Amino acid sequence: MAQNDSLLFEALRGVSTDSLAGVLLKKGLSNQWVRGPMPMRLDFPRIVGRAFTMRFIPSREDVPGALAKKLLVNRDAVEAMPPGCIAVADARGTRDAATFGDIVVMRMAKRGVAGIVTDGAVRDRMGLLASRLPIWTSGITAPPPATRLMLAAWQEPIACGGVAVFPDDIIVADSDGVVVIPAGLADEVAAKGMEQERLDEWQIEQVKRGVPLSELAPMPEGNIKTTAKH
Amino acid sequence: MAQNDSLLFEALRGVSTDSLAGVLLKKGLSNQWVRGPMPMRLDFPRIVGRAFTMRFIPSREDVPGALAKKLLVNRDAVEAMPPGCIAVADARGTRDAATFGDIVVMRMAKRGVAGIVTDGAVRDRMGLLASRLPIWTSGITAPPPATRLMLAAWQEPIACGGVAVFPDDIIVADSDGVVVIPAGLADEVAAKGMEQERLDEWQIEQVKRGVPLSELAPMPEGNIKTTAKH
Amino acid sequence: MAQNDSLLFEALRGVSTDSLAGVLLKKGLSNQWVRGPMPMRLDFPRIVGRAFTMRFIPSREDVPGALAKKLLVNRDAVEAMPPGCIAVADARGTRDAATFGDIVVMRMAKRGVAGIVTDGAVRDRMGLLASRLPIWTSGITAPPPATRLMLAAWQEPIACGGVAVFPDDIIVADSDGVVVIPAGLADEVAAKGMEQERLDEWQIEQVKRGVPLSELAPMPEGNIKTTAKH
């Protein structure tokens, strides 16, 4: 994680996925919220990191001659993940086999992975809840990956929950789900996101005082002392 | 909320949505339970109120000339809601954009709205959980309404979760979801519902004593001292 | 149908829904193709007309006191349809009850309705196929409307197949389905659509001669003799 990322991520940790989705929409990006994955625990902190993409396809039973070479699996991918990344799995919404299980997840935690996002499912709910690794998933299941899925590749452009994700896109995940920020737009989106947070705070303040919504805009400039929420 | 409503609502707060769905079925109404919305917190009280209906349609990108006049939005609708009403949103099950966000919800709370039911999603989960307004929703999301939805009208007949809802129908929502009582049947349904609650209590009592279910009916009249659960 | 419409419609009858969807996308309108409805016969001509919108909600069993007044039904709506309009029904994708049956459709034909689009189903397949009225539907069914649907209103903004439709929007339907053109953009979209048709023709001509696609753009201006297909 570069120095640059460190400042950017610090800023983004103060911006909700709601505000980010709003800012991205204003820039014409209407499809950046990932359908499906929700946090396994509501007390996870908001996480920010660069996407390490993983692409799964349906499994094919293991038959001599069916495939020329051995496929790589999760445990191979894990060793390629840089610290601080967020693993984003394109599992095509498969809910009846896991994309990740507890042993792989524990290794990911050891390697400093910042979090996991899958549009499929994970298994060993209690083990994962006990671990400290923040996970956003579309479901819980018991069967191992090979039941339905094969890892086809990593660090390729993928889809996750109906959204395009490119390697190194910025992922932000909190209690409202997961938003994907194109790498080239990250600084601008972070800046606009912090502004939006300040506006929201001011608006909530006003509403608490009984001001009707029609009288809320625009926020008076200069008067704002608030800083982005953390 | 008329005096009349006050007594009716008091009665209905003692009747579960289960009992109401059963009573409505006996009257030939088989489609009064709303598919999708569940309470954001399990400790919400049962809520009762008249429906303030809101109708959403898919959004159309903002292009000069596309529409003759500005569309009304949530913040306009909120000011038209009478105290004690329950806002019921027909969002066509849209889960990738919110029907309500925290600022609008806070204003609704200020205005005395009794609760929210949406067959779509809401955003800012933590803010909404922190607020005191009881919300039944089909999902949590980050994107703002305009990403996918436009408010087309309010106080029209709508569908919510596959159920017809007319303005001023009686809405009852608890931990088993949301039931819609046609306005003209409310008194009768409330009365029958209270009876059903008494019967359920007596049956549970008998089952606890080890009586098989085949010996449960009919409930002996006159012996019942129990009153409706609260 | 005004004189104006007559020229506009004549132009649009020479533009495919494909070209229209492409032109609308270039203008930033990405959601104008209606999901579901397909023509009942592949030999229907392309039809063009202004939308007469109809809005259905789930039916509620007929119980005394449930509703204050009689609901209007299809046969009431039909008499309000102007000649040349296209009836567009928001049936919420309901496939197990019809939005239209043969008797109502025959009356619509008598009144000069230009066509029907429904995101639900129609019934009496053979009767409808025999009739001359062009119909785009998402399914065929046997049960009458009242089994699942009530007509809530007409000439209101609706959704049809996931697309917003306002009364008097321009509907174009052909063998690739149905496209909705916002009324205020119709002239511009028609003009651009005719250009697109010419470009397509030129490109197909080039491809037939063996030119690779990479060498196709731009179309040489001045050389084009072709006119829009009819």
Add this chain to the structure above:
Amino acid sequence: MAQNDSLLFEALRGVSTDSLAGVLLKKGLSNQWVRGPMPMRLDFPRIVGRAFTMRFIPSREDVPGALAKKLLVNRDAVEAMPPGCIAVADARGTRDAATFGDIVVMRMAKRGVAGIVTDGAVRDRMGLLASRLPIWTSGITAPPPATRLMLAAWQEPIACGGVAVFPDDIIVADSDGVVVIPAGLADEVAAKGMEQERLDEWQIEQVKRGVPLSELAPMPEGNIKTTAKH
């Protein structure tokens, strides 16, 4: 419950559904995890028991002459359930009417039923949460069974959540859902499952020490002191 079952069940209570799904897959059984049902509480213990199957079909309105004889209902089935069994309901994923309600569930608890699995829904969430009976369900609802479902038979082969279940198959349910073990394979699967649990524990131990996953297999024999988790 035979003596035999008692030992088998004791063993299986130490094996997670994850390990069982993995063992079954290695034996060529790839479709033994039930799609849909999840535990109503995360603190339920893992339950093990023989399947008492129940088969539901869509309800048909009660019309004189429609059916020759009275259908049996839940309360009849309950009295046929042996102590220690797990009731497994094939509700075809119906979520808008309950397969079980609180009174029937309380009677099942009285009769010593070990748990409930339904691919449909249950009603009276708070009552069921308060009861001690462990329930795996695909949803919560308010309407009673008759709204959409009739009990067609019990102790027949059924499907539950896309999986074949035969009477007396072994059901294991925990926080990752429900796995079905064919009766004839139970001893072998239990033995292999206990081995798998030991392997998992050893692997997790190694991962905690920082061993990469590629160096994990095989587990060194003889060194293992650990016993199956409980």
Add this chain to the structure above:
Amino acid sequence: MAQNDSLLFEALRGVSTDSLAGVLLKKGLSNQWVRGPMPMRLDFPRIVGRAFTMRFIPSREDVPGALAKKLLVNRDAVEAMPPGCIAVADARGTRDAATFGDIVVMRMAKRGVAGIVTDGAVRDRMGLLASRLPIWTSGITAPPPATRLMLAAWQEPIACGGVAVFPDDIIVADSDGVVVIPAGLADEVAAKGMEQERLDEWQIEQVKRGVPLSELAPMPEGNIKTTAKH
């Protein structure tokens, strides 16, 4: 097929599934049209017969010890079908494996089966189209039944396309799909259905003459010369 059936079926062959669905709805039966199956050819005649029900469940891989006894398969069931019956398969909507293939269907034709209804799929489209047996199916597929399905039983109450079907219910299928008439109501429904056909014909006649729909009801008695369509 009893003498009685012969007259009843003759009458029902003159009544469309539309009219039957309408008549059944008036008697309070709102769920008798089967979702999914459509005729493989539009020129099939309307077919009428008693239901021979078949019930499929998901397949379980063939493992020694998994099942105590050999399961019966389609070819066993076929020999139990009486001439004139309509085979109705509950395949739970499975579209990626066939419920019937061409060899079994050819044998069914030989045995005098009147038709097939499946809420799943069939395979060998060209062979089946070439055969004379009328088939209503939800899809076409290539894989054989065992890929996903096992025959669990026949002549039991089943669900087909979301509708309860009891052995010996009357099945009517035409170009608008399949309707199930409870055995005990067949005579009454047939009589009412013939009346409805006459009313429809009269109404269509009137509409052709330009009479608005509001003036159509009631049909003048005594003037009707028409008989049921064939």
Add this chain to the structure above:
Amino acid sequence: MAQNDSLLFEALRGVSTDSLAGVLLKKGLSNQWVRGPMPMRLDFPRIVGRAFTMRFIPSREDVPGALAKKLLVNRDAVEAMPPGCIAVADARGTRDAATFGDIVVMRMAKRGVAGIVTDGAVRDRMGLLASRLPIWTSGITAPPPATRLMLAAWQEPIACGGVAVFPDDIIVADSDGVVVIPAGLADEVAAKGMEQERLDEWQIEQVKRGVPLSELAPMPEGNIKTTAKH
């Protein structure tokens, strides 16, 4: 297309997808039939070829800075396709934007592509029907690809209709849909498939003579004169 392929393909053109799915299942491959795509015309010949895979992901609106480099599009991929290949598109079942349109398809035909399989949709139905290129598709639509899809890569392992497809797998498509044969198994599967065809022909012959299915197996060896159907 190698000499080898030429003989293999000739053999496979005599084997139905039904027989191939059956043979693959016997070899333990249960998931080789592609869900969704059906032929646009029923009179297409059976096609056989090696898969040229194309992988689509959801589109991202075109924003400066969002992506570092220009994405390749269909027209780039087309020039990389070898004569005789079958283009297989992983469109994730997207039905509201095309994977292919008429101009690209015409160029594919020019280049000698043998056919197209997409689990998404195509556009310009009439143009494609008029072309000679056989197409298996899950739907027809009007919007161009960019509305919802971007081409991410070609000749990578993909999923199509829930089935893994590797570059150079053998694709066979006929009126029952599309089957994928792993490249390494092709010769064996072709041989077994031809046997199966002969068995089917013999069985149908027997059934036509009135032999019950129980007496059909095994086929008497030596007596068979028939050859594979073409």
